[in-house]
Amino acid sequence: MPMARGTAEAESKLDEFDDSSVAPGVWRYAKARRVRVAIDGEEYFDLVQQAMLRAKQRIMLIGWDFDTRIHLRRGRRWYQRPFDRSFPSRLGSFILWLNRNRPGLEVRILKWSYSVFSLATRGAMLFDLLRWARHRRIDFKFDTAHPVGCSHHQKIVVIDKQFAVCGGIDMTGGRWDTRAHETEDPERKLPSGSLYTPWHDVTMLMEGDIAGALEDLGRQRWITAGGKPLKPSEKSEESAWPEGLEAHFENVEIGIARTRAEHGGMRKxxxxxxxxxxxxxxxxxxxxxxxxxxxxxxxxxxxxxxxxxxxxxxxxxxxxxxxxxxxxxxxxxxxxxxxxxxxxxxxxxxxxxxxxxxxxxxxxxxxxxxxxxxxxxxxxxxxxxxxxxxxxxxxxxxxxxxxxxxxxxxxxxxxxxxxxxxxxxxxxxxxxxxxxxxxxxxxxxxxxxxxxxxxxxxxxxxxxxxxxxxxxxxxxxxxxxxxxxxxxxxxxxxxxxxxxxxxxxxxxxxxxxxxxxxxxxxxxxx
Incomplete structure (x- = not known):
C-alpha cells in the first residue's frame, strides 16, 4: 500500500533527527554547564521571564497548556502604571513586547490541541492570538499529532540553544504558588480573579549542550504537529541563564527519556x-x-x-x-x-x-x-x-x-x-x-x-x-x-x-x- 503523501513529506522533514534510543530507556545524554531545580511556581515563572528577556534568536515554548492572560512577576500592569513604557507583566502582551523590541527574535509556541476548546472561556487570549497573527516572528500552533484520546503533555522551554527548561509546570493559570503554600494567598488567583488552593510543582533549568538536544526534540515535535521546519539556532556565546542565579549542579551529564504513541509514521x-x-x-x-x-x-x-x-x-x-x-x-x-x-x-x-x-x-x-x-x-x-x-x-x-x-x-x-x-x-x-x-x-x-x-x-x-x-x-x-x-x-x-x-x-x-x-x-x- 503506498504511503500517504502527507506522511511521506513529514517523514522527509524529520530525516535530520536521530530518533533512536542511545541506551535502554534513554533517548540522549548531553552535557550541562549549569543546572537549577526550581521548586514551585513563584521561582519558576520569575526565572523563565528573566531568561526570555535575555533571548536573542528563538524562544520555543512547548506545553500541555498555555494561557496568555497570566501575569508574570516583573513588568508593568497598565491599570497600575498606565504611562510606564517598560515591558508588561501580562504574558500575551509581554511576548508581543519582545517581538517589537528584540529584532530577529522569533517565538514558537506549541500547545495541546484539546485546549483549543478552552478559548471559548478565555476571550482575552483569543484577542492575543489575533494580535500575534500580524507578526511573522510569532507562531502559535495547536498540536494534533497524536492518536485520538492521547495528549501532548511535554513541558519544555528552549532559548537560543543555550538555555532549556523541562519539568511539570505549564505557563498557564493555576500553577503559581510560594513554597510557604499558605492556606489563603491573595496572589494565588486565576486570570478570572478567583482564588485556588495551594499547588506544589518542580521543574529543571539547564544551560549548555542539553539545550541543543531539547531544541532538537522541540523542532521534531513542531514539524510533526504540522509546523514549517525550523533551522537549528546558532550556538551563541551568550546564555539566557538569569543573571546572578546560583546553580545547584555544574558540569553534569543529563539524560532524556520520552513517551510517544505510534502515529503518522512515527514509531512508539x-x-x-x-x-x-x-x-x-x-x-x-x-x-x-x-x-x-x-x-x-x-x-x-x-x-x-x-x-x-x-x-x-x-x-x-x-x-x-x-x-x-x-x-x-x-x-x-x-x-x-x-x-x-x-x-x-x-x-x-x-x-x-x-x-x-x-x-x-x-x-x-x-x-x-x-x-x-x-x-x-x-x-x-x-x-x-x-x-x-x-x-x-x-x-x-x-x-x-x-x-x-x-x-x-x-x-x-x-x-x-x-x-x-x-x-x-x-x-x-x-x-x-x-x-x-x-x-x-x-x-x-x-x-x-x-x-x-x-x-x-x-x-x-x-x-x-x-x-x-x-x-x-x-x-x-x-x-x-x-x-x-x-x-x-x-x-x-x-x-x-x-x-x-x-x-x-x-x-x-x-x-x-x-x-x-x-x-x-x-x-x-x-
Missing amino acids: VHEVEQLFCDQIASAKRFIYAENQYFASRAVCEAIAKRLAEPDPPEIIVVHPHTADGWAEGQAMDPARAELVTALNELDKHHAFHLYVPYTDDQPIYVHAKLMIVDDELLRIGSANFNNRSMGLDSECDVFIDSNRPGNGHVTGQIERLRHSLLAEHCGMAEEAVPALLATYGSMAAMIAGINQRGEGLQRRHLRPFHPATPDETTRDMALRETLDPEEPGDVFTIVPARNGLFRRGSLLAKARAKGRARLRRIRQVD
Whole structure:
C-alpha cells in the first residue's frame, strides 16, 4: 500500500533527527554547564521571564497548556502604571513586547490541541492570538499529532540553544504558588480573579549542550504537529541563564527519556516506562517520589518486586489527596485504591508509604513529577505515575545519574534537594532535616515522629494516606483501565480485566487476590 503523501513529506522533514534510543530507556545524554531545580511556581515563572528577556534568536515554548492572560512577576500592569513604557507583566502582551523590541527574535509556541476548546472561556487570549497573527516572528500552533484520546503533555522551554527548561509546570493559570503554600494567598488567583488552593510543582533549568538536544526534540515535535521546519539556532556565546542565579549542579551529564504513541509514521517510544522500572529496580536504600498520580500498572509492578524482597528499600510517595477534576478523579483514584491495597499486602517490612502534604487542614495539590533514588539519581519531568504517561501521551523527563562518567560530584546536592523538599512539606527549617533523619533512622519514622512530637500536626505537614474503597462500578472501570489505558487502541474500548490493571499471574495480581481473600475471611468472622 503506498504511503500517504502527507506522511511521506513529514517523514522527509524529520530525516535530520536521530530518533533512536542511545541506551535502554534513554533517548540522549548531553552535557550541562549549569543546572537549577526550581521548586514551585513563584521561582519558576520569575526565572523563565528573566531568561526570555535575555533571548536573542528563538524562544520555543512547548506545553500541555498555555494561557496568555497570566501575569508574570516583573513588568508593568497598565491599570497600575498606565504611562510606564517598560515591558508588561501580562504574558500575551509581554511576548508581543519582545517581538517589537528584540529584532530577529522569533517565538514558537506549541500547545495541546484539546485546549483549543478552552478559548471559548478565555476571550482575552483569543484577542492575543489575533494580535500575534500580524507578526511573522510569532507562531502559535495547536498540536494534533497524536492518536485520538492521547495528549501532548511535554513541558519544555528552549532559548537560543543555550538555555532549556523541562519539568511539570505549564505557563498557564493555576500553577503559581510560594513554597510557604499558605492556606489563603491573595496572589494565588486565576486570570478570572478567583482564588485556588495551594499547588506544589518542580521543574529543571539547564544551560549548555542539553539545550541543543531539547531544541532538537522541540523542532521534531513542531514539524510533526504540522509546523514549517525550523533551522537549528546558532550556538551563541551568550546564555539566557538569569543573571546572578546560583546553580545547584555544574558540569553534569543529563539524560532524556520520552513517551510517544505510534502515529503518522512515527514509531512508539516508551523510554519513560522502561527507565522508571530500571531506576526503581536500582534502589539500594530508598526512593523518594513526588507525583500527581499513583495509578501506573508498570510502576506498581516494579515497586511490588522490591517490596517482596527480604530487605526492600524505603519507598516514599508524596501525592495529592485526590486527582484534580471530576474526570481525573474517576480515572485515577479508584485505580490508586486497588493498587495500594495490593502493595500493602506485599509490604511485610512497612517500607512503602504514601503521604499527602497539608497546610493546616487544606491539602496541597502535588503536580510535581520528581524521583530521587539513594541521593544518587535525580529525575524531573512531565510523566505521571499513570498508564497514559507510559504509552499514550507525549512526555519528556530529564535525569542526573551520579553513576554516569563525570557525575560523581552530584550526590551531596541531590541529598540537599531531598532535605529541602522534606523541610517544605514538614514545615521545618532545611538545616534541621539531616539531624532528624539521623535520629529517627528513616524518612517515614521522621515524619511520624514530627507529627507525634508536635502534639498535633504542624501547620505544614505530611499525612499518611489511606485510600477509600471504591464502589463496584468505578472499581471495575479501574481494573479494565477504561479511563487510563496503556495503548491508543484501548481508548474507548472495553479491555478484558485479565489484560488490565492486574495482569494474570503477576505479583500484584496474586497480592490482590490474597488480600481480597483475607478480607472475605474477616467479614465472615465478623
